[in-house]
Amino acid sequence: MLLEIENLKTSYRTKEGVVRAVDGVSLKLAKGKNLGLIGESGCGKTTIVKSLLRILEKNGQIIEGKIKFENEDLVKMDEKHFNNILWDKIALIPQSSMNSLNPVYKISSQIFEAIKLHRKDAKKRKGAYLSKMIEYFILMGLDPKRINQYPHQFSGGMTQRAAIAMAMILNPALIIADEPTTALDVITQDQILKNLLELREKFNSSILLVTHDISLVSETCDHVAVMYAGKLVEYGNVKEIFNEPLHPYTMGLLNAFPDIQTSDKLLVSIPGIPPNLISPLSGCRFANRCPFRVELCMEEPRFIRKSFKDEHYVSCHRVDEAENLRTLAKDPKIWKTLKS
Amino acid sequence: MLNSSKFLADILNVNTLRRMLAGSISMLWWVTNGIITTFRLRELGYQGKIGVFILLFFIFIAIFGKALAPYNPKESLVGTDGKFKSLQTPSLQHPLGTTWQSRDVLSQLLYGCRPTLIAGATAAFMVAFIGVNIGIISGYFGGKVDMILMRFVDIVFGLPFLPFIIVLVSMLGRSQMNVIIAIVVITWRSVSRVVRSQVLTLRELPYVKAAKVMGAGDFRILYLHIFPNVLPLSVLYLAFGFVWAILAHADLSFLGFADPEVVTWGKMIYSAWAAGVMTTAFWWYIPPSICISALASAAFFYARAFEEVANPRLKEQ
């Protein structure tokens, strides 16, 4: 097991109160496998990434939990040790690379600067590292001459690919991709995903893909974790989650995605907005938007229950009726029957 | 290349002026509305509350100062022993002591509040009005208009404060109004630059484009859509203008350029310095200094309060 997150709780202190952005999330990622973390705005997935990489805002704090990477707890690790691991073993592909590259330095200089921090022999073996950079650029479909260019000379898609090359250069075991293709065109997105998967194959790294776009996860990941309002609502194998979702939110989400190949899919829309994560929350967090809620959902606290084969987890009281609920969830009208 | 006379005629026709007048009235409405909301004291942070109270205090003094003053500030007073009460330390009769010319410091302080406040407020509004208008027009229209206005601003930037005042005062005489004019001419230029840069960002926002698509004319967009969003910045510059004006006013009084008949705080400090008693007569120049600082701070706190209550977004945070 490469990465194991155990009961992570991260909160932000704000004027109105404490926002429990991540409220007890547990995840596992095996070596060589890909995990997709799905959720919409405010679900907490970006907070998990920030907690992992220690880039939380000043008012954010990990309250509880462990993040075990190669069996070492990242939360309790001392700074020096953590900085060594960063980029060497865990790399980040951020959402908008244009903003994470320094505009006044050439790409090659920037990558090399970062290499120096992790490899003592960097200066001596500069030539070797430069040729490695060229190799990765070619792999990503970029003209190798571009390593001596400045960020502004790259288009959006190219900076993203450069960012991936940069992330991969020390062959990290874990790559965290935070919405890596949001701002990009479909064709560029396709190229980048392809390149990312090829590189991953070559070096047997694992990818943690954080996104709101389920279709990306379907195509690239082995497992999916669905987040809602700071909690994990479903986790499982990609095919199972898609064919047999157990949580109403997952069902709704899957039915809300238009499919380019079917012109007559009835799209569903989940009314309402996610709950405020400040006030004390009780009961199921999805209840106020769930068309299948019952008395039980209001009073009983949540818990993750393991169901059936291949590690398929869900937190829903009505999981036994899942098949029936799935059929109902395909009908857009069901989602409109909610009384506020 | 540029047919300036035709261009100016384009700009200065009646329609434009009429629209600008309407626009200015609208600006006044927004500012007044904002000021009224600042008096909802419960919604203010502690900074705002302090600002409001200090300002109200000084406004009160400005209105009633003359009535409250125990003595005539220009009258050299004679004591019971027949001698002039020069440089007396604070006492029951003279809570802030007397000046070298045997004048009551407290009375001077009270009298001096009104001209200082009037000079400050007048200058502040004029500075903000001119600076903001030029800033929003320049930033919104861009192109030739922007170029001309900004070159004009550059020229004004070249004017040095003191020599300009000297020339103005020697030509027009020493009066309150001239001091105010001098301050305004020099101060508005920074406002316009800053406002212009904010407008450059604002005009690209979707709601401005939406207003254009909806058929709104340029001036409507300027004064109804862009100005209210530049308001917090404008009010901040109102405060800046106010503070600069008071300080400049004090400086000018100190340097002897202001109207010699009017009692001002700056003049008090000047007189103390001129009398050579800066190291001994603390009661004379420290009170006016404190008043100037307090007023300046209050203005900034108030500007902050204004932004808090007038900006609907900040309210929620």
Next chain:
Amino acid sequence: MENVKILEVINLKKYFPLKSASFRPFAQRQYLQALDGISFAMYKNEILGIAGESGCGKTTTGNILAGLYEKTSGQVIYKGKDISNLKGKELKQWKKDVQMIFQDPFNSLNPRFTVFRNVVEPLRIYGLNKNVNEIEVVSNALEAVELRPAKMFLYRFPHQLSGGQRQRVSLARCLVINPKFIIADEPVSMLDVSIRSAFLELLKNLQQEEELNVFYISHNLSEIRYISQRMVILYLGKIAEIGSTDQVIDNPKHPYTQKLISAVPIIDPNRKRERISIEGEIPDLVNLPPGCRFQSRCSYAEKKCFAIDPELIQIEDGHSVACHLYSRS
């Protein structure tokens, strides 16, 4: 679908002049050819989708129709006249008939105005508020976009609303003056996926009820498929393909369209899509080489493609392609 043409765009061009870095008075002005001669028609009561990637000119087209940009050349024919020739009342009517909603819900409404004040603005601009009860009209518009009860929303400020609600207010703002056209520029791409379809459904329903024509601009082909009846694929300022949504997506003829569609990820992990790989770089829009714009990335490119720019050729009823592959028939 009624086949009455309500708007026709003929050979529309938009060139943006580039400011040169150095002062060269005798050098030729350089232009960014954002739109280089596009022609299409819009029929009554339809939703026309405009698809393409960034830089293809779809937003530019929307902006020209909305009046934000002036066209460089070409015609936009409405009610028999080119919009550039409209004056006075007719011009005012045209402007009133075209409204727009934008991509960014967070900056589409004036943050200092309440919802009411935002929505009533077009009424006041056109002077239509004189004999009506403003609050009533605004409330009706809010109810039409399913913000119920309207009372609750009238005096709120934009930042108190969610993204989806704000987009609805933008829509209500368009509806108060009964437009004929609504130009929607990527209206849902910044909204959460789970609420997108509600907005799209709303747009669809309003289009039918109010007999509107919607010009739907997006780079998301699945969305375009869902909402529009006909669609246009733009590539670097020219139309690559145009036809009904079913025709273009199920039976794409232009090599670019084929690649575009094959690049869309599929949500169903059981299905595999046929990935057509695409190599080559996008040409410089300022110094375009002669011939078809897709030449540098097309696997079927022949000699002809590097010399002559293909015209739109009809290959079946309502379906046209601009590609030399089809010029033989």
